[in-house]
Structures are given as C-alpha cells and as structure tokens.
Amino acid sequence: MLSCHTAPVEKAAAHSSIKLGWVLINKKLITPAQLNAVLLQQQQCCEKLGNLLVEAKLISDQQLAQLLREQYWRRNGYWVI
Numbered sequence: 001m002l003s004c005h006t007a008p009v010e011k012a013a014a015h016s017s018i019k020l021g022w023v024l025i026n027k028k029l030i031t032p033a034q035l036n037a038v039l040l041q042q043q044q045c046c047e048k049l050g051n052l053l054v055e056a057k058l059i060s061d062q063q064l065a066q067l068l069r070e071q072y073w074r075r076n077g078y079w080v081i
Contacts, residue, residue, distance in 0.1 A: 018074040020049055030058050
C-alpha cells in the first residue's frame with residue numbers, strides 16, 4: 001500500500017504501466033526526478049503532462065506525438081514487444 005508521502009512517480013507507476021511518465025522513463029527520455037518536478041508543477045496548473053514536458057524542453061513535439069501513439073496502442077492491447 002502506498003503512503004500519502006509517496007513520490008508522484010511511484011504513484012503513477014503503481015496505478016498503471018501505461019502512464020506517459022512511465023513510458024518516458026523507460027525510454028530514458030527523462031529521469032524520475034524530472035518527471036516528479038513536472039508532476040508537481042502539473043498539480044499547480046492543471047495542464048496536461050505532455051504539454052508541460054514540451055514547454056520545459058524535456059521532449060519535443062514530435063516525441064510527444066510518438067509517445068501518445070504508443071500510449072494509445074498500449075492501452076488498447078495492441079503494443080507487443
């Protein structure tokens with residue numbers, strides 16, 4: 001069981017293996033610390049995670065589009081490695 005003091009990355013990973021942040025970390029595009037910083041920022045402004053990552057120049061628009069496609073395919077059971 002997760003405590004209320006668990007870092008945002010750990011909470012995201014516990015809920016689903018197809019979260020955008022999880023995919024970014026697995027692909028080594030961002031670090032867990034970078035994801036935590038953006039997730040904390042997201043809590044303040046209610047902006048979509050992908051938009052915040054692009055604004056912070058952690059990923060490009062093209063990377064975001066590719067990652068969102070991958071996330072869609074994973075969620076719908078079509079992603080096979």
